[in-house]
Amino acid sequence: MTLITRRNLIVAGAGGLLVGCDRVGSSETGRDILFKAEAVHRSLQRVITNRNALAREFSPEDMSPRFRSNGTRNPGTPAYQALAANRFADWRLRVDGLVTRPLSLSLADLRSMPQRAQITRHDCVEGWSAIGKWQGPKLSGILDAAGLRDNARYLVFHCADSLRGGAYYESIDLIDAFHPQTILAWAMNDAILPIAHGAPVRLRVERQLGYKHAKYVMRIEAVASLDGIGRGKGGYWEDVADYEWYAGI
């Protein structure tokens, strides 16, 4: 019988550590230990942040009297101007990539899908916030209609505008895509979404910073990897200014 004493435990602990260190440089075991540590870290992170938690919602009295527009205020291309001139009656949202049923949806289609309205706070990294009301179909409903393939990991939002560094785009993972507050807003503050704020539809991904909320969405592409998109970092600002791809708040 082994008597378990505090001293024995400490020795065993130290021995274990030494063995662990010895193996880190020389065998698979060290890598296994590191991978296990990383897995523990990841699950802790999940518990702490709970990616499915709702962003705070506000009441109508809290709405900002003025909600500024940031970045592109009007894509200004001939193609966009033509769509806007016809109040986006000819606009179609393409949903393609790794889906079983590629879609082409009109604004009327989007308005007939299950809707959500929410009053939330928008936080821009440039240091301003504003509370506004957003309404539109849940992204989850659109994805269910399109049928994501098993290998789809991210959704890429291709926008109508370009800035100096190229076309604006953004991407999110499937946790954010199926989050209950993730919608494609066609209305803002109980009116049709203005051009300055992303008409005809813009993404609202309420657990993320402002630059993730793609305006002027023309196409949603389901992909397995972000490698071939833009310069590969998952978004316009990620590519040109090293903004974090995961901008959770």
Ligand SMILES: Nc1nc2c(c(=O)[nH]1)N[C@H]1C(S)=C(S)[C@@H](COP(=O)(O)O)O[C@H]1N2
């Ligand atoms: N297509 C597109 N989406 C965009 C931008 C942009 O320039 N183009 N700017 C982003 C940034 S940095 C912010 S803070 C918000 C601003 O949204 P708003 O103009 O409705 O305030 O849109 C984001 N989405």
Ligand SMILES: [Mo]
């Ligand atoms: Mo922003």
